Amino acid sequence: MSPHKEHNPNCCCRRIRGHGRRMTPARHAVLDALSERGEHLTAEEVFRSAARRYPNLGLATVYRTLELLTELGMVSRFDTGDDKARYEFADPTGAKGHHHHLVCTSCRKIIDYKDFIKEETELLRSTEEGLSRKYGFKINSHVIQFYGVCRECGG
Amino acid sequence: MSPHKEHNPNCCCRRIRGHGRRMTPARHAVLDALSERGEHLTAEEVFRSAARRYPNLGLATVYRTLELLTELGMVSRFDTGDDKARYEFADPTGAKGHHHHLVCTSCRKIIDYKDFIKEETELLRSTEEGLSRKYGFKINSHVIQFYGVCRECGG
DNA sequence: ATATCTGCAAAGACTTTGCATGAGA
DNA sequence: TCTCATGCAAAGTCTTTGCAGATAT
Numbered sequence: 550m551s552p553h554k555e556h557n558p559n560c561c562c563r564r565i566r567g568h569g570r571r572m573t574p575a576r577h578a579v580l581d582a583l584s585e586r587g588e589h590l591t592a593e594e595v596f597r598s599a600a601r602r603y604p605n606l607g608l609a610t611v612y613r614t615l616e617l618l619t620e621l622g623m624v625s626r627f628d629t630g631d632d633k634a635r636y637e638f639a640d641p642t643g644a645k646g647h648h649h650h651l652v653c654t655s656c657r658k659i660i661d662y663k664d665f666i667k668e669e670t671e672l673l674r675s676t677e678e679g680l681s682r683k684y685g686f687k688i689n690s691h692v693i694q695f696y697g698v699c700r701e702c703g704g
Numbered sequence: 705m706s707p708h709k710e711h712n713p714n715c716c717c718r719r720i721r722g723h724g725r726r727m728t729p730a731r732h733a734v735l736d737a738l739s740e741r742g743e744h745l746t747a748e749e750v751f752r753s754a755a756r757r758y759p760n761l762g763l764a765t766v767y768r769t770l771e772l773l774t775e776l777g778m779v780s781r782f783d784t785g786d787d788k789a790r791y792e793f794a795d796p797t798g799a800k801g802h803h804h805h806l807v808c809t810s811c812r813k814i815i816d817y818k819d820f821i822k823e824e825t826e827l828l829r830s831t832e833e834g835l836s837r838k839y840g841f842k843i844n845s846h847v848i849q850f851y852g853v854c855r856e857c858g859g
Numbered sequence: 860a861t862a863t864c865t866g867c868a869a870a871g872a873c874t875t876t877g878c879a880t881g882a883g884a
Numbered sequence: 885t886c887t888c889a890t891g892c893a894a895a896g897t898c899t900t901t902g903c904a905g906a907t908a909t
Binding site: 626627628630632634651653654660662664668669672676677679680681683684685686687688689690691692693694695696697698699700704 | 781782783785787789806808809815817819823824831832834838839840841842843844845846847848849850851852853854855859
Binding site for chain 2: 884
């Protein structure tokens with residue numbers, strides 16, 4: 550199944566228009582880049598990829614688009630400790646399965662892992678619920694990352 | 705119990721010297737600031753606090769010291785999405801109990817929470833073990849953060 | 860028609876680096 | 885004494901902003 554199927558531009562389009570914003574070639578190019586290039590992309594990576602299809606694209610537009618998509622909950626933004634923000638399509642429903650990151654502090658490689666056991670997902674859900682009740686927070690998302698040294702770097 | 709007791713300068717001192725580095729007034733001031741001011745401090749906050757005791761202090765020295773302490777595993781560094789790194793004493797043994805963060809995406813407030821149930825800690829440990837085995841990673845630390853909207857902001 | 864978007868360049872925020880001076884061990 | 889550390893200022897990186905022209909609906 551192609552990534553395009555999972556993040557159908559029409560669907561994104563509707564969502565963007567629904568918020569009174571416009572669908573443009575630049576935004577389309579950014580969405581395509583996110584679909585094709587996969588997870589944990591830097592703004593620069595998104596830019597380089599999107600610019601191949603839409604050479605007129607400016608980096609500032611990429612930042613603005615990523616910010617918009619993040620606000621709309623379509624994209625999640627996170628850090629891995631190298632001072633560059635990372636972006637990827639959000640998976641709010643967990644439809645494709647949870648995925649989190651394993652970061653090598655030596656070579657900066659990032660591994661996506663999805664080996665979640667049922668209890669883990671369940672525990673996470675009940676933690677969110679408990680935190681919500683105790684602190685009056687409405688929790689929208691979470692970040693779980695493990696840091697260490699990968700095999701190649703001598704882990 | 706005062707924070708100073710938990711992070712005895714002598715202890716830190718030994719650790720720093722053990723790595724062939726020197727104990728200096730600037731470093732002492734940074735350690736004090738981390739002790740007194742508590743969790744999730746920005747470099748700027750550490751600087752302002754430490755400079756009260758050691759007015760000659762430069763911001764660059766604070767950055768260098770925080771980097772050193774992070775390398776030695778005494779301090780942990782993390783992000784909460786506002787482009788400023790945050791620092792706090794690490795708790796590798798979990799002696800003071802795990803603590804993680806609840807971040808309000810509206811007012812940027814950070815709440816430390818320690819309400820960890822036994823299963824949660826256990827699950828985390830076994831996940832680390834599993835990831836270690838499967839990916840050949842030697843895992844040193846993890847970050848868990850929840851994002852949402854706090855009570856005051858309308859959560 | 861008109862409010863939104865865009866690219867470009869400039870500005871901004873945080874962090875790192877170069878260098879001569881100062882100071883632990 | 886001899887490295888290591890410091891303060892200052894300059895440079896670097898990533899990100900945001902201002903603005904006039906272009907564009908989606």
